[in-house]
Amino acid sequence: MDSLSPSSAGPPADAARLDRFAAFFERMTAADVGRLGEIYAEDVHFADPFSDFRGLDDLRRVFAAMFDGMRDYALSVDEKGMTAADTGMVRWTMSGSVRALGREPWIVHGVSVIRFDAEGRVREHLDYWDAAGQFYERLPVLGWVLRRIRRRIAQH
Template sequence: MSESTETWARRYAAFFSELSEPDLERLGEIFEPEARFKDPFNDVTGLEEIRRVFRHMFRQCPKPRFYLHSWAVQGNTAFFHWRFTDREDDADGRLRLDVDGVSRVLFNEAGRAVSHVDYWDPAEYLYDQIPVVRGILRLLRRRIGA
């Protein structure tokens, strides 16, 4: 395990654990200018595009928060197991996100991310909250499952 990558992973985890909208101007401290960010809904390259994804998150989610469960480092790669929530309650009637996922982050020699790929299941954590889609997913799961 590389001590440098462990340090970079710790800094990266701290940044996202405390992320607020003004921090988006500091993305260049942890991402390379031409870094790639990918999740189930986005696949973008470059700091401005990454900022756009996170600005959208702040517009859609009243109180986004990433909770880091654990991470592992291998070479220049860190794997983060996290939980994302977008509010304390769903009293306003909007969909509430409570997502468990994993990110694979590749670091360069300067300790900045060149690639960040999120792995999580939108069917389990998002689509199941929409009544019509939930019914279709249940039908599909019954037909496909053992």
């Protein structure tokens, strides 16, 4: 796990918050969903390619549904670093099998921007990953259409 080394990195105490966040996510299981309040603020803002909402209760529902819908879930932090006193970035790889899509493993590479509040809890968690290439293109009919569109655009 390498660290990003931006010129505006915050003091070590700031990096400790990000280290705690990253360690929690690398070890997280379905049983840990109830502990999200140790890491996240009550009014957390969360966004990814499928969701955009505020609130710890909704975050718990999203993670509970993820664990319910996946087999062999794993997440590894590939790189992390603070970009400002209250903001960090985490580059990660998530893997597992989506129950609704069969047994074939699903691997997603993404980046999270994490903003902390004054108490050190996550107040904003923004996930960025290629939903078209890493998810939608794997769906039977939609995937075929998206792959054709991608090839057509790439030819120009």
